[in-house]
Amino acid sequence: MANKKFCLGLFTGSVDKLTAAGVVLSGAAAMDMDVDIYVLLQGARAFKKEIGDDASKLNMSENAEMKAEFMESLKKLKVKTWLEFFREAKEITNVKIHMCGLAGKVWGGNVLEDFVDIVDDIVGIGSYINSAAEADVSLFI
Amino acid sequence: MTPEELKNLKVDKTVDARGTSCPGPLLAAKKAIGEIKDSQILEVLSADEGTKKDIPKWAEKKNYKYLGTIEESGYFRIFVKK
Numbered sequence: 001m002a003n004k005k006f007c008l009g010l011f012t013g014s015v016d017k018l019t020a021a022g023v024v025l026s027g028a029a030a031m032d033m034d035v036d037i038y039v040l041l042q043g044a045r046a047f048k049k050e051i052g053d054d055a056s057k058l059n060m061s062e063n064a065e066m067k068a069e070f071m072e073s074l075k076k077l078k079v080k081t082w083l084e085f086f087r088e089a090k091e092i093t094n095v096k097i098h099m100c101g102l103a104g105k106v107w108g109g110n111v112l113e114d115f116v117d118i119v120d121d122i123v124g125i126g127s128y129i130n131s132a133a134e135a136d137v138s139l140f141i
Numbered sequence: 142m143t144p145e146e147l148k149n150l151k152v153d154k155t156v157d158a159r160g161t162s163c164p165g166p167l168l169a170a171k172k173a174i175g176e177i178k179d180s181q182i183l184e185v186l187s188a189d190e191g192t193k194k195d196i197p198k199w200a201e202k203k204n205y206k207y208l209g210t211i212e213e214s215g216y217f218r219i220f221v222k223k
Binding site for chain 1: 160170
């Protein structure tokens with residue numbers, strides 16, 4: 001039986017939502033889903049090589065004033081960083097990470113080498129829409 | 142299976158995920174099940190409450206057989222047959 005397809009539009013570049021995306025991605029990996037992630041505008045900044053999982057360079061989307069407590073709690077609970085979640089999911093199942101060309105350029109990323117090494121390619125928006133149309137599960141975070 | 146039957150099971154692999162929070166135990170189970178053969182039994186140790194619900198659902202979707210859970214002091218022993 002073919003694996004189910006999971007499409008994620010990843011707009012967010014905030015550490016809390018990226019962590020949530022990583023947890024969701026882990027669930028998809030456990031289910032052996034084929035995953036396509038499309039990194040959109042704000043998300044592209046987090047995937048820049050000089051940002052990645054350096055939490056000091058990432059904002060919180062909610063309860064911004066409680067970032068220190070949030071990060072400390074994640075650490076206590078031994079929760080992986082968002083980038084570790086993404087890397088692990090790629091090791092477990094078929095995960096492709098596609099960078100929206102426009103989003104990359106907005107943050108000064110023009111070629112694959114400008115981004116963390118888990119990004120597979122740079123694509124246009126048509127790829128995202130096609131993938132979302134064919135997916136069994138489609139989320140936008 | 143009854144708790145007594147579960148306690149007497151011959152387990153082929155045990156994975157201890159008590160140091161991790163969700164989704165750690167589920168991913169530990171996913172990795173470990175790849176290391177045993179069909180019909181063999183996996184035991185997952187987890188202190189994460191959500192795992193009790195997660196693993197039976199995962200097992201059902203993946204066509205593994207969820208055998209049951211034993212509640213120990215501060216953690217769970219969850220049994221799945223591949």
